[in-house]
Amino acid sequence: MANGLFITFEGPDGAGKTTQLRRLASFLTSRLKRPVVTTREPGGTRIGDAVRAILLDPAHAELCREAEMLLYAASRAQHVAERIRPALAAGAVVLCDRYVDASLAYQAYGLGIDPAVVVAVNRFATGGLLPHRTYLLDIDPSEGLRRVRARGGPGADRIEQKALAYHQRVREAFLRLAADDPQRIRVIDASRPEEEIAREIAADCWALCQRLLPEMGGAGDETGCGCGPGQG
Numbered sequence: 001m002a003n004g005l006f007i008t009f010e011g012p013d014g015a016g017k018t019t020q021l022r023r024l025a026s027f028l029t030s031r032l033k034r035p036v037v038t039t040r041e042p043g044g045t046r047i048g049d050a051v052r053a054i055l056l057d058p059a060h061a062e063l064c065r066e067a068e069m070l071l072y073a074a075s076r077a078q079h080v081a082e083r084i085r086p087a088l089a090a091g092a093v094v095l096c097d098r099y100v101d102a103s104l105a106y107q108a109y110g111l112g113i114d115p116a117v118v119v120a121v122n123r124f125a126t127g128g129l130l131p132h133r134t135y136l137l138d139i140d141p142s143e144g145l146r147r148v149r150a151r152g153g154p155g156a157d158r159i160e161q162k163a164l165a166y167h168q169r170v171r172e173a174f175l176r177l178a179a180d181d182p183q184r185i186r187v188i189d190a191s192r193p194e195e196e197i198a199r200e201i202a203a204d205c206w207a208l209c210q211r212l213l214p215e216m217g218g219a220g221d222e223t224g225c226g227c228g229p230g231q232g
């Protein structure tokens, strides 16, 4: 399979994931000869967007945690099958706003579901596809939620409305995931100015391209994309 690069953005609400994903997309688009595909979760497909609407609707206060975790996984399964794998097979660089780590942080550590179950369900949903690189935009959740409020737009979604303690657990969970997989997950201090963060991410990503993309002198994806160490 002609291999692309799979890169994800994670972090608490309002950390700047979407902002930085867009910046990296424009950086890469102007420099690479490969297609650069941007997408997000939950959603990214017609079916995934329908699931997203269920998940984020503040009216769905009764959604139980098991259903929540499975709906995220269902959206992800469709996304991987319909968009991510075909794009990677075509050699694209795929930038995705949230992925499996978010389910571990929010549903396992945030809601208290056994992490081993979340890992197993997501391995099934994705066929074991994990990113080559994940940028964890780390921020104090109260600052993240302040940014979300300042951003305006539609009222807080169902997840954003949860207590700050929940968001603190989520932040700590992300940091633990990064400590467990430092090869893949880069922790980025997201409290800094947007421009500075973008420079750090672009530099790291460029080095990754040089290491993995054959046209840049790289060795190709020796892991077979997403099946490297720790990627089951």
Ligand SMILES: Nc1ncnc2c1ncn2[C@@H]1O[C@H](COP(=O)(O)OP(=O)(O)OP(=O)(O)O)[C@@H](O)[C@H]1O
Binding pocket: 011, 012, 013, 014, 015, 016, 017, 018, 019, 020, 147, 148, 150, 151, 190, 191, 192, 193, 194, 195, 197
């Ligand atoms: N480094 C930064 N410093 C200050 N404000 C920022 C920074 N990065 C992004 N913002 C602003 O903070 C708000 C949230 O950013 P963004 O939407 O990119 O975050 P997000 O992590 O994608 O949020 P969500 O979790 O809601 O999807 C936006 O208004 C954005 O312009």
Ligand SMILES: [Mg+2]
Binding pocket: 017, 018, 019, 097
């Ligand atoms: Mg966003």
